Amino acid sequence: xxxxxxxSTGSAHARRRSHGFTLMEMLLVLVLxxxxxxxxxxxxxxxxxxxxxxxxxxxxxxxxxxxxxxWRTSMRGLLIExxxxxxxxxxxxxxxxxxxxxxxxxxxxxxxxIRWTIDSGPSESRLLYNGAEVKRWPGPLSFxxxxxxxxxxxxxxxxxxxxxxxxxxxxxxxxxxxxxxxxPSLPQHLPxxxxxxxxxxxx
Numbered sequence: 001x002x003x004x005x006x007x008s009t010g011s012a013h014a015r016r017r018s019h020g021f022t023l024m025e026m027l028l029v030l031v032l033x034x035x036x037x038x039x040x041x042x043x044x045x046x047x048x049x050x051x052x053x054x055x056x057x058x059x060x061x062x063x064x065x066x067x068x069x070x071w072r073t074s075m076r077g078l079l080i081e082x083x084x085x086x087x088x089x090x091x092x093x094x095x096x097x098x099x100x101x102x103x104x105x106x107x108x109x110x111x112x113x114i115r116w117t118i119d120s121g122p123s124e125s126r127l128l129y130n131g132a133e134v135k136r137w138p139g140p141l142s143f144x145x146x147x148x149x150x151x152x153x154x155x156x157x158x159x160x161x162x163x164x165x166x167x168x169x170x171x172x173x174x175x176x177x178x179x180x181x182x183x184p185s186l187p188q189h190l191p192x193x194x195x196x197x198x199x200x201x202x203x
Contacts, residue, residue, distance in 0.1 A: 067127075067134050067135050068180055070104055070129070070134065071116075071172065071180050071182055072180070072181075072182045073102040074100050074102050074103060074104060074114050074116075074129075074182075075100070075170050075182030075183070075184055076102060076182065076183070076184060077100040077101035077102030077103075077184075078098050078099070078100050078166055078184040079098070079099045079100065079101065079111055080165045080166060081099070081165070088165065089156070089165055089166055090156065090157075091143055091145060091155065091156040091167075091170070092143070092154065092155045092156075093118075093142040093143050093144070093154045093155070094117060094118045094120070094142065094143065095115070095116070095117045095118070095143070096114075096115070096116040096117075096143055096170070097113070097114070097115050098113070098114060099111045099112065099113055099114070100112065100114045104129055104130075105130065114129070114130065115129070115130050115131075116128070116129055116143075117131075118141045118142065118143070120140055120141065123138065123139075124136050124137060124138050124139065125137055125139065125140055125141040125174075127141060127172070137174050137175070137179070138175060139174060139175030140174075140175065141172065141173065141174055141179075142154070142172075142173045143170065143171065143172060143173070144170075144171040144173055145158075145167035145169070145170055145171070146167055146168045146169040146170075146171065147161075147167060147168055148168050150168070152171075153167075166184045167184070168183065169181055169182065169183045170182045170183070170184075
């Protein structure tokens, strides 16, 4: 025979437990869940910022390599003109003009006129290709030209010089020194007549 009173302490506690969690238990669970959620969000935010920094650095490196490739390729395809016409390669500290078989806006192998210019401002300078901006740098920019002896010139062809029509190397100089170096390939002569699409050029 069970001697437990019908309204004993044990049975009352069991009845309270059967109704679910107490208020304190619910508050404790909410606090723990909020803490875990906060830690998780902090970790995800840190990872997201890290990924953004990595993407920015990667894009900057890719862009640096891309415009450096443009520069070197267009200079490597420079052509020699037999006469003294407007298609002859000319350059100073702010502009480069000539014909190249590797222009950025024409099919590779087709001679086309290229024009690299520097637009200098008070705090930064822009490098432009045929009038379109390629990149900006802080501070001043300038072009320089190396002859076969390694001497630097701010103009090409140098005045009163017997140097070849194309320089040995072309430098893009910035605030921190040399930014890019390009060297024309083996000399190639510009054809007397060539065409691209519906346009014909006579030299």
